[in-house]
Amino acid sequence: MIVTQNLSKKYAKQLVVNRLNLNVRQGTVFGIIGENGAGKTTALSMLVTLTTPTSGKAYVNGFEVSTDPVGVRRSIGYMPDSFGVFDDIRCEEYLLFYADCYRVPRDIARQRCNEYLDWVGLAAKREAYVNTLSRGMQQRLEVARCLMHDPPVLILDEPASGLDPRSRIELRSVLQRLKEMGKTILMTSHILHELVEVADELAIMRAGEMMAVSSVNVLKNHSTAYRTIRIVGTGSDDLWKSALTEDKHVLNYHIGPEFVEVFYGGTVDQQARLLEEMVQRGISVHQFFEYETDVEELFLRLTGEVMTE
Numbered sequence: 001m002i003v004t005q006n007l008s009k010k011y012a013k014q015l016v017v018n019r020l021n022l023n024v025r026q027g028t029v030f031g032i033i034g035e036n037g038a039g040k041t042t043a044l045s046m047l048v049t050l051t052t053p054t055s056g057k058a059y060v061n062g063f064e065v066s067t068d069p070v071g072v073r074r075s076i077g078y079m080p081d082s083f084g085v086f087d088d089i090r091c092e093e094y095l096l097f098y099a100d101c102y103r104v105p106r107d108i109a110r111q112r113c114n115e116y117l118d119w120v121g122l123a124a125k126r127e128a129y130v131n132t133l134s135r136g137m138q139q140r141l142e143v144a145r146c147l148m149h150d151p152p153v154l155i156l157d158e159p160a161s162g163l164d165p166r167s168r169i170e171l172r173s174v175l176q177r178l179k180e181m182g183k184t185i186l187m188t189s190h191i192l193h194e195l196v197e198v199a200d201e202l203a204i205m206r207a208g209e210m211m212a213v214s215s216v217n218v219l220k221n222h223s224t225a226y227r228t229i230r231i232v233g234t235g236s237d238d239l240w241k242s243a244l245t246e247d248k249h250v251l252n253y254h255i256g257p258e259f260v261e262v263f264y265g266g267t268v269d270q271q272a273r274l275l276e277e278m279v280q281r282g283i284s285v286h287q288f289f290e291y292e293t294d295v296e297e298l299f300l301r302l303t304g305e306v307m308t309e
């Protein structure tokens, strides 16, 4: 539904998006995570035809962004990261105004307006001025606005940014329903956990480049199968290294000043044998405990080995 081929954007000498290759399948939710300045907004801007690519191609719903921008615009609902609503307009007027922009017939627009306001929990706010809504309500109104012309694709730039925990939960359930409606969604976030809740596939973007892509199922399955173990003990580096490198379930380790951290892929029994082996080799183990695996770190490690299903 969304395909990019070496999509790139250069501002002056800065390559802000570098050879981006994306494939977002119909009816799926694809999340892009990246720090500030990673190039997420620029990538989305090219997909929504607000910025011209320097090179490469991008297709949305079969329309190429440079040669058929109108086809692309008709196919997408875009929610930018900065809020762009007019202040002194009522919620209902706001939605109908956007429907008019897309030439949606008035009767259909009214019907959608009622349905979507209800759907995003804003039916009681129909007559309220947009500037009197909370940030979370405004975000949900924006989702309703994106749906007014019934596009098959939604492109949401940091939809959860600035929301309190309750508003995030409300937004998450709205996103779940969009998914159930069969919409294809491309969204960005700074926070991996937020995307794991709703996305089918995830990608990490750094300094304009796509670092890794993984399916969320692969990630979730592995987060229970892989553990991080912290070991506090005394022994020479050589002893630690020999014990850890010879255990084939040790996927990675780091010998730090206070503890040794091991990324482990074996069973609990195998883990117990690792402990036994260390003691037999002469390492004096004071503590050996499982530590919560950071899902982001897991993602980066796994994507080195396990790619998209």
Ligand SMILES: Nc1ncnc2c1ncn2[C@@H]1O[C@H](COP(=O)(O)OP(=O)(O)OP(=O)(O)O)[C@@H](O)[C@H]1O
Pocket (backbone or CB within 6 Å): 011, 016, 034, 035, 036, 037, 038, 039, 040, 041, 042, 043, 081
């Ligand atoms: N119009 C522009 N002219 C020049 N440089 C730009 C322009 N737009 C973005 N950039 C630069 O491109 C880089 C990527 O910015 P972009 O907004 O795409 O990142 P982002 O991942 O969306 O970050 P954030 O999470 O902060 O929104 C930044 O270094 C930014 O300064």
